[in-house]
Amino acid sequence: xxxxxxxxxxxxxxxxxxxxxxxxxxxxxxxxxxxxxxxxxxxxxxxxxxxxxxxxxxxxxxxxxxxxxxxxxxxxxxxxxxxxxxxxxxxxxxxxxxxxxxxxxxxxxxxxxxxxxxxxxxxxxxxxxxxxxxxxxxxxxxxxxxxxxxxxxxxxxxxxxxxxxxxxxxxxxxxxxxxxxxxxxxxxxxxxxxxxxxxxxxxxxxxxxxxxxxxxxxxxxxxxxxxxxxxxxxxxxxxxxxxxxxxxxxxxxxxxxx
Numbered sequence: 001x002x003x004x005x006x007x008x009x010x011x012x013x014x015x016x017x018x019x020x021x022x023x024x025x026x027x028x029x030x031x032x033x034x035x036x037x038x039x040x041x042x043x044x045x046x047x048x049x050x051x052x053x054x055x056x057x058x059x060x061x062x063x064x065x066x067x068x069x070x071x072x073x074x075x076x077x078x079x080x081x082x083x084x085x086x087x088x089x090x091x092x093x094x095x096x097x098x099x100x101x102x103x104x105x106x107x108x109x110x111x112x113x114x115x116x117x118x119x120x121x122x123x124x125x126x127x128x129x130x131x132x133x134x135x136x137x138x139x140x141x142x143x144x145x146x147x148x149x150x151x152x153x154x155x156x157x158x159x160x161x162x163x164x165x166x167x168x169x170x171x172x173x174x175x176x177x178x179x180x181x182x183x184x185x186x187x188x189x190x191x192x193x194x195x196x197x198x199x200x201x202x203x204x205x206x207x208x209x210x211x212x213x214x215x216x217x218x219x220x221x222x223x224x225x226x227x228x229x230x231x232x233x234x235x236x237x238x239x240x241x242x243x244x245x246x247x248x249x250x251x252x253x254x255x256x257x258x
Contacts, residue, residue, distance in 0.1 A: 030189045032182040032199065036175075043179060044073065045199060056094075056199060066099040066211060070200055094196050097204035099211045104227070106208045110197050117145070117205060120228045125149075125156065125209050129201055133194040134160065145205045153180075156205050158198065169202035171210065180206065 031048045032055065044054040054073040061067040071092045095110040106117045106127075113132055120126040125147030130140035143166060147156045152174060158167040164186065171180040182202055188194040 028186055028189055030184040030195070032184070032195075034179045034181060034203070036177050036179050038177075045182070048181075055195075058203070065101055066207065068097040068204065068207065069093060070095045070097070070196075095200040097200060097207070099204070099208050101215070104208070104212060106204055108200055108204055110200050111193075117201060117208065118228070120144075122227055125205070127205055127208075131160075131197060133188070133191065133197045134166075145201070147205070147209060154206065154209065156202060156209075158202065167198040167202055169206050171206045 032045050033048050033051065034043055034045050036043045041060060043058040043060075045056040045058070046052070046054045057071045057073050059069040059071065061069070072094055074092065095108060097106065097108040099106050104119045104122075108115060108117065108129075110132070115129055115132075117127045117129050120128055125145070127145040128142055129145075131143045132140050134141040134143065141161060143158055143160050145156050145158050147154060149155075152172070154171040154173060156169045156171070157165060159165055166185060166188075168183040168185070169180060170183070172178055180203075182199055184195055184198055
């Protein structure tokens, strides 16, 4: 795949404007780097084509659960690294991710929409979620995250129902500042909505598995949980919750095969 060119980037990415996929050309691969600042206890995510201008800032809350807050970076809220950004307006939050202490499922919000990363295996990295960014006629499409762990890095790959690669999150297991990178693939690589969703879910899958590997309580979650069974699934849109990611509406998840 060719690297994307800033000068040739898609021009139809304004907020509220429908994204029109660009087939072929230089719009099929975007790489975002993830760097951690120990002084602020935050991570920044930048497009490698323009590394000096962060796209996202991730804040962390450890108790009572590991929680990630994804904010849109901007030059006037301090999130560009020049000042603290703890007082950013709620409007800057694009999503959250919550890793449970026992359950091996994780929950997230993306632009007010609540969903879960549902484990399909007890002791393997295999998670599914419903992608609103890839919805067809208003119906979210099921995508799958799988993982491959080595000595230095842990790769998480997302594919659609046709096994076409959509995104990849690579976690540097020994990284101190450079924690990893997110790669976006295909004609939607420049789509802001697709990028937001893949960044949130990909990084959340990574933290979920790292937490599972270092938390004995989730061993019980693997043993006594019911991977791949019906799960609660939100069917209504709404504002992103500030303190609780609890899902209330129910629907069969994953969808039953005909």
